Amino acid sequence: MVAIGAAVKEPGSTRKNKTGSWRTFKPILDKETCIDCENCVMFCPEGCIDKNYDIDYDYCKGCGICAEECPVKAIKMERE
Amino acid sequence: MELPEKEFLAPGHRACAGCGATIGVRLALKMLGENTVAVSATGCLEVITTPYPETAWEIPWMHVAFENAAAVASGVESALKAQGKTDTNVVVFGGDGGTADIGLQALSGAMERGHNLIYICYDNEAYMNTGIQRSGATPYGASTTTSPHGKESFGEDKPKKNMPMIMAAHGIPYVATASISYPEDFMKKVKKAAEVDGPAYIHLQQPCTTGWGYSPAKTIDLGRLAVETGSWILYEIEDGEFKVTYRPIQRKKVSEYLNAQKRFKHLSDLEKETIQSHVDAICVELKI
Amino acid sequence: MVLKVMSSNQAIAEAVKLAKPKVIPVYPITPQTTISEYLAKYVADGDIKAEYIRVESEHSAISACLGASGTGVRVFTATSSQGLALMHEIIFAAAGLRAPIVMADANRALSAPLSIWNDQQDSISERDSGWMQIYAENGQEALDSVLMSYKISENKEVLLPTMVCVDGFILTHTVDPVDVPEEEEVDKFLPDYNPDHAYLDPERPMSIGTFTDPDYYMEARHDMEVAMEKAKTVISDVSQEFAETFGRKYDFIEKYRSEDADTILIAMGSICSTIKDVIDELREEGEKVGLVRVRVFRPFPVEEIYDAIKGASNVGVIDKNFSFSIGGVLHNNIKSMMDVNAAGFIIGLGGRDIKPSHIREVVEKTKNPSNKPLWIGLKEEQ
């Protein structure tokens, strides 16, 4: 049974889809080096880095934008 | 500017790694907040965010077709008005194809009628959803699958359609260009767009890893290069008043931007010079 | 009951006024134009409290309807011919999104060659869209059908849009007496629309218009077919309630002197009025002729039609439309769904006036049927 008009009543339900499995490289953030500039939070296409700079690996696709945009190189991309 | 914490586009969506469109949507929604209804044109964004039975949207969202997002939003806005819900933002996300090409008539109608809505064109400069076909927003010299370079061709042979100025010609209260690589500038413009009474149009350039041909990590870098070289200019037109909102301190050579992308790889030095002189002409006029 | 002399277009506008939609996006086109003008005037005078959107095309008219309907309000639009064709893509989307939109179509021929006059090719060509279709015989029925359509479309078991079709000019621009029901009675019959299946409301966010992969699409379309089937019961119930409230009873089909008829004609829309006159004449001449008027074309009333015609020796189906190589669409629908030997006739395309002599010719040729659909009123080659 498909919902009427194939509407989806559960907001944000793509969370069921763990895109972390798409990843080849994994960002590792060194909180000691981090200067709290929010660049990585802002630029993450998945929105999966929170204000405490914890990365949600369930969804991180490993694009590497965060590492690229970190002004102090606090994020390293490591092979899964 | 304080970055609002709440996310309105959930992860788990099906965008390419390094997608620029979702960055733009995330930032825009942070500024608009939860009292917002979004309408999408058919395109990448619609397909990657709503694979039934899932949705990435945390706010009410509607999609009908490729060419009618502005008309659908007109109906949404009018209906909300009829119900006295005038404080709800209505935002439209259309790609460059859905905006500059097939959706232009509906968009023009909506702008001219003065609906209180915010139209954001997320411009990746070709039909990326269907595999990189040329759009009216594809820049001069870019190779796409329908404007390929070859023995007789250097790729797209027409300049990019000037959508923001077409919108400005409608006399709407707010028009702006933006880039995902300048988030504060973009978010300020979204806020202004939400505050004006009447239609607002923001043309957001958004690099596309797949269509432009660069490594996913470079998305923000490419957007920045476009602006730093003067290839994409950040401005706003508020009640008819034109203002450049960001000026690079030292304008970089356009070739630096072109050479970073596969879609321009085939260009000869001479063709790159032609592009440089086009950019120079505009930048000199705008004192960039 | 107070009868007023008015055109079908005005009757439709009166029905819309009574149905109280919140949003009316409309684009003028001949011969629908006066509907858009009446509604504009009613809104300008404050007689309808609605947002009237002066869209730049029919495509945007139906798109704006869908957006507005998505927020959970009642909407109305009207179109004709080229305008309906321009809406085509969104017509399908409206049904698929299960939006209970009611739209009037002033039936007009499709270009080319360009014609502003009546036939039913425009709406017939949308028969597979998932919209319910009602073909009105006169202005009274057009008004009543708009009111009933909202109640049918908005029923939770149905949730499919409805197209009320009226013959261009022959009805849209012809004035005759119409009973406009009282507002209080209509309010009781058709209360405000309060949907719970789809809405754009920040308080309870949902996504409408999603993307389905092969795991879901077929079921979604099948659900629409199930709803179209359920609509039959709902249409019967609503017709019954309408009859009890307003004293006018409508059914899927109307039978006119067909009970004992040897020859039965089947047709849709305003032509049926002329046919009835001709039947009366033929009956006086001793011929047992009757009419079955198909009023609801989608959902298609197979059992009702079959029951009405199974006793007749000769059946002739009259279409103001045709499908190339096959003939009239109503004719083919009937032949494909029931075991009857029915002759097919194409008539009145592009506004060709249909005279009693044409109907007599159809009756004669129904009694001596040809294998091929016949074009009636076609000029001999010069």
Place this chain on the structure above:
Amino acid sequence: MIEVRFHGRGGQGAVTAAEILAKAAFEDGKYCQAFPFFGVERRGAPVMAFTRIDDKPIRRRYQVYNPDYVVVLDDGLLEVVDVFSGIKEGGNVIINTNNGVENSNGVKINKIDATGIALDILGVPIVNTILLGAFAGVTGQVSIESLIKIINETFSGSVAEKNVKAAKMAYDAAKKG
């Protein structure tokens, strides 16, 4: 049933005349139907409109081919349109003219200088209500009271007033013969 055919030029109000006649007959307690011949004609081009009046509901939906009455709003049309076409035996034509119009066999012709009356009273050569007044006077198929009522509903203010005056004048003239 009586059937009436109006001939006019776009802008002269033939379609409105057909509708006013229908509504006036309805006011008299009859059933009615009125419709234009559905043209794309612009201002000045020949147009037709039809009215049917009966004691019982009217069903038929085709053009009037055998009218009982023909109303011609402009004698210039005689050169381009066969206004007498199909008219019933003993039928009656009411025509706006200040010239001599040839009698056609068996058809009664009633001439009225409606343009003259229109220019005098309305100040514009719009003759539809005047011909309706004449129609009421000549045929007796509609009452002048109902006609006046519908003219007042169709127009407003001084336009309605002047049209009523003009229609009444034409009615009285026709009554006198």
